[in-house]
Amino acid sequence: MSGRAVETDDLTKRYAPDVLAVDGVSLEVDRGELYAFLGLNGAGKSTTIRMLLGMIRPTSGTARVLGEPVTAEAPGLWSRVGHLVDVATAYPELTVRENLDVARRLHRMRDRKAVGRVIDRLGLGPYRDRRARALSLGNLQRLALARALLPAPELLVLDEPANGLDPAGVVEIRELLRELVHQQGVTVFMSSHILAEVDRLATRVGIVHRGRLIEELDSDALEHHRDPRLEVDTRDLEAAERALRAAGRDPRRTGTVADPLLELRDPRSLTAPEEIASLLVASGVPPVRLAIARETLEDHFIRLTSREATA
Amino acid sequence: MTGLREAVRVELLKSRRSRVPWLVGAGFSAAPLVTGLFMVILKDPETARRLGLLGAKAQLAAGTADWPSLLSMLGQAVAVGGAVLFAFLTSWIYGREFADRTIRGLLAVPVSRGATVVAKAAVVAAWGLAIGAWVVALGFGVGAIVGLPGWSGELAVTAAWRMAGALVLTIALQPVTGLLASVGRGYIAGLAWAVLTVAASQVLAVLGWGDAFPWAVPALLAGAAGPDAGAIEPASVALVAGTGALGLWLAVRWWQRADQAA
Numbered sequence: 001m002s003g004r005a006v007e008t009d010d011l012t013k014r015y016a017p018d019v020l021a022v023d024g025v026s027l028e029v030d031r032g033e034l035y036a037f038l039g040l041n042g043a044g045k046s047t048t049i050r051m052l053l054g055m056i057r058p059t060s061g062t063a064r065v066l067g068e069p070v071t072a073e074a075p076g077l078w079s080r081v082g083h084l085v086d087v088a089t090a091y092p093e094l095t096v097r098e099n100l101d102v103a104r105r106l107h108r109m110r111d112r113k114a115v116g117r118v119i120d121r122l123g124l125g126p127y128r129d130r131r132a133r134a135l136s137l138g139n140l141q142r143l144a145l146a147r148a149l150l151p152a153p154e155l156l157v158l159d160e161p162a163n164g165l166d167p168a169g170v171v172e173i174r175e176l177l178r179e180l181v182h183q184q185g186v187t188v189f190m191s192s193h194i195l196a197e198v199d200r201l202a203t204r205v206g207i208v209h210r211g212r213l214i215e216e217l218d219s220d221a222l223e224h225h226r227d228p229r230l231e232v233d234t235r236d237l238e239a240a241e242r243a244l245r246a247a248g249r250d251p252r253r254t255g256t257v258a259d260p261l262l263e264l265r266d267p268r269s270l271t272a273p274e275e276i277a278s279l280l281v282a283s284g285v286p287p288v289r290l291a292i293a294r295e296t297l298e299d300h301f302i303r304l305t306s307r308e309a310t311a
Numbered sequence: 312m313t314g315l316r317e318a319v320r321v322e323l324l325k326s327r328r329s330r331v332p333w334l335v336g337a338g339f340s341a342a343p344l345v346t347g348l349f350m351v352i353l354k355d356p357e358t359a360r361r362l363g364l365l366g367a368k369a370q371l372a373a374g375t376a377d378w379p380s381l382l383s384m385l386g387q388a389v390a391v392g393g394a395v396l397f398a399f400l401t402s403w404i405y406g407r408e409f410a411d412r413t414i415r416g417l418l419a420v421p422v423s424r425g426a427t428v429v430a431k432a433a434v435v436a437a438w439g440l441a442i443g444a445w446v447v448a449l450g451f452g453v454g455a456i457v458g459l460p461g462w463s464g465e466l467a468v469t470a471a472w473r474m475a476g477a478l479v480l481t482i483a484l485q486p487v488t489g490l491l492a493s494v495g496r497g498y499i500a501g502l503a504w505a506v507l508t509v510a511a512s513q514v515l516a517v518l519g520w521g522d523a524f525p526w527a528v529p530a531l532l533a534g535a536a537g538p539d540a541g542a543i544e545p546a547s548v549a550l551v552a553g554t555g556a557l558g559l560w561l562a563v564r565w566w567q568r569a570d571q572a573a
Binding site: 046050053055078083085090094098101103106147 | 317325415
């Protein structure tokens with residue numbers, strides 16, 4: 001077991017001269033991490049995931065998975081990887097058990113009992129002999145996840161794993177992924193639109209926008225974003241910033257280009273925001289807004305992508 | 312070509328559970344049954360006259376109610392029916408992976424893409440041979456039930472070999488249909504190709520160029536494509552085999568190299 005779980009260098013995919021889907025993405029995911037890959041629709045997430053799985057050939061750049069270069073035909077590598085790409089699909093004429101048996105054979109696994117175990121693990125027992133065409137969207141998604149987990153992979157690559165699941169199903173999958181990462185050391189590389197779930201699960205987050213990786217947040221940065229802060233808005237931010245610094249505080253510029261703010265994170269400002277109000281009034285720059293905020297990953301993502309959109 | 316055995320088992324399971332191969336078999340069974348119906352009509356002119364137009368058409372197509380006529384009609388039906396229905400089966404076996412978006416499950420797995428493509432061709436061949444054997448046997452059974460005159464062992468063996476040869480050559484060409492269904496990412500391209508090649512075969516055979524067009528060769532062998540009936544050279548068989556092999560190689564290469572973004 002050598003090398004990182006996922007490693008890309010300047011990975012680029014151009015579908016046509018004017019269609020650049022992925023633009024020089026370089027990232028590294030260590031073993032045992034849960035790396036969340038976030039982006040708006042069309043940002044390049046699925047194309048990147050498909051390049052990691054050898055389904056799409058990069059225009060330039062390289063990708064390595066579990067220490068091996070990604071190629072379409074790499075039996076040794078793909079026996080260690082489970083994947084769920086985009087919308088869950090299954091052979092409609094086959095039952096849940098038969099669909100998983102197909103996956104077992106394609107993974108060249110001799111252990112027939114693995115199918116029963118993964119059926120139980122994903123709560124598909126009542127549906128084992130039901131044809132896939134008769135499954136609900138949620139159970140189809142469970143089947144696709146079961147297929148990804150079947151080979152007991154070292155790396156799970158999941159594109160929107162919570163698609164179609166009800167709230168209880170989302171929590172169940174979250175706990176399953178947490179167990180896989182923390183107790184079994186599986187590496188998970190996933191994209192998701194459900195940012196609240198990602199916020200709770202991910203050890204690292206990469207944000208992709210218009211094909212480019214625009215930010216990576218490690219667990220410290222994610223925690224930092226969750227910390228409370230005092231947001232201050234005035235009609236003259238520069239004057240307010242000077243006044244606060246003169247008073248020994250440490251304001252920082254934040255917000256969007258269109259709606260800039262100052263933020264304070266020191267404990268005194270958070271416990272006594274009225275002092276800040278008095279200070280700004282006394283300095284001639286009274287606050288038009290003063291609020292304690294706690295930024296979620298969703299807030300951060302929206303702010304970042306809207307800033308990029310206006311840039 | 313890692314995992315060919317597993318790939319074949321997977322493809323057999325999928326095809327066995329699907330209605331499509333069974334529908335193809337049922338549809339192909341109509342060929343000997345309709346041929347038998349014509350023989351019944353021709354055998355009894357009174358009934359034929361009472362049926363009016365149908366009786367007249369049957370007389371035009373087959374002439375007389377005997378074993379040589381039945382086996383000649385059956386040969387034509389096997390050649391044309393096989394070309395269309397086996398292309399339908401092949402288009403489904405390859406194209407359904409794209410139409411149902413199940414292709415993703417066949418990628419990034421230890422069984423190689425080449426093995427999957429070859430397994431699909433093998434399963435098409437297995438179904439084609441089974442359906443073809445059933446149709447030919449049904450044709451002989453229908454002839455026996457109708458009680459036609461003119462039977463001879465030599466005639467039966469010659470006709471059976473010609474029909475078997477036509478079926479095998481038709482099956483050998485199916486990888487090209489599989490390639491087109493893959494490149495077209497669905498059923499339509501393969502089916503359109505089948506219709507085009509059947510039409511082109513008829514025209515080229517009439518013009519005397521049938522032995523140089525791979526898709527006309529099975530029909531020539533079965534006597535369904537004009538005046539050159541039954542006269543094919545080893546070079547024509549080699550042409551068919553080469554075309555099928557090239558189609559299979561190109562299909563494997565396409566699966567290995569094309570982007571799968573669906």
